Amino acid sequence: MMNKIMDFMTNKFAPKVNKVVKNPWVAAIQDSIMAALPLVFVGSLVTVVSLLKNIFSGLPDFSMISNFSFGMFGLVVSFLIPYYLMEKKGNSGQKLISGATGLVLFMMLLFPTVTAEGNATFILSRFGATGMFLAIISGLFVSCIMNFAAKHSLFDEDTPIPDFVVGWFNSLLPITFILLVGWFITVQMNVDFFEVVIWAFSPLAKIVQSYPGFVLSVFIPVFLYTFGISGWVMMPAIYPVYMAGLAANAEAVANGGQAVNIATQETCYAFSSMGGVGTTLALSVMMLLLSKSA
Template identity: 50%
Template sequence: MDKLMSWMTDSFAPKVNKMAKNPWVASVQSAILTAMPMVFIGSFATILSIVKDYWKGFPDFSLLSTFSFGLFSLFLAYLIPEAVMNNKGHKEVSKQAGLAGLAFFLILVYPTLTAEGQIVFDLNSFGTGGMIAALLAGLFVGIIMNLFSKWKFIDEDSAIPDFVAVWFNT
């Protein structure tokens, strides 16, 4: 047992700590931890829905459970690229990166167009079924925004107002 503890302390833990300090891994970790309250709310609502099966007058909380779990992938699609930009030192475009991640995720889940011209999403792709798509969308947007935020189309010392320069640079 001492050998195992010694190996964990001396060899395994430093490697895991080094990996956890990677900005990409830290961004995913931060995003999941930030969105975790939605999982707790959904879990609590699921437990309350089980009580409804045994007590006939108890309200139905299944919609709350479905809704809170369904928001999880939307939150990840926003939070991952935002955290990537913050961890990479591009705080000025972190919110724009989050919104781009959300938009890219919505494109990835493949909405359909109805005959009436309305866009319809399959709600199953927003919950845990869409987590991988949200993770990939967030990381992809984080990579692209990180690459392009290193290049500036308009310098800070130009005559163009700052907010217009930020728009073009973003």
């Protein structure tokens, strides 16, 4: 029985999952999150240093650094997803403008309040980890439209028009369409798409933030690793929940409350991944203490 399970996982299940991992759409999300992680590290470091203010009252307020590092995580991801996806699709010439368009659409869908004088007001917390799901959706949508447009150029390959001019016109229609979609949702329909996305993914967040769900979110990637499947395949679904939980914990503690979300990357690093994924530090200690000499 066990041999049949191992054979199924190794020869049938693993190759299919590895195809998903190598899919450019999934890989673009993974690369975007990995590229933006230094912002999380900076924000976490500043948060730890800020705790010392409870002891040394003379320390300056570093919260602004955290707000514009970890607090801009979603904004950065909304740029990086179209950037990496266009690169992986072989449309590197359009990756910068695609990333910029993803950033602009993300900001439109944050549902800013615009006064008659032209002043726009955003909710700062939406730029951070709580906006990751929206950043992923907007980034993938922009990538889809821009990639389609890149395959259907308005000009022939042998056109005498300079390449940069061709790029301008090829980007004009897809960018206009993308921004019209954002305008229609935000202005015409008056829909706070950020809240819609949060509501749509709230069941997943509740499951992962429960103790059984958190255990599964840690166990499944490790289980997949045993069959040669990269655990990063779970990142697009799990990591936004982890980051949103971390942001909620940080906000609660900053307001004098308690951190209640257990499913965060920091929890994994501190406990289940101590010494490596699968708690390999415990294995090393056991080998040191329990192994016998040859």
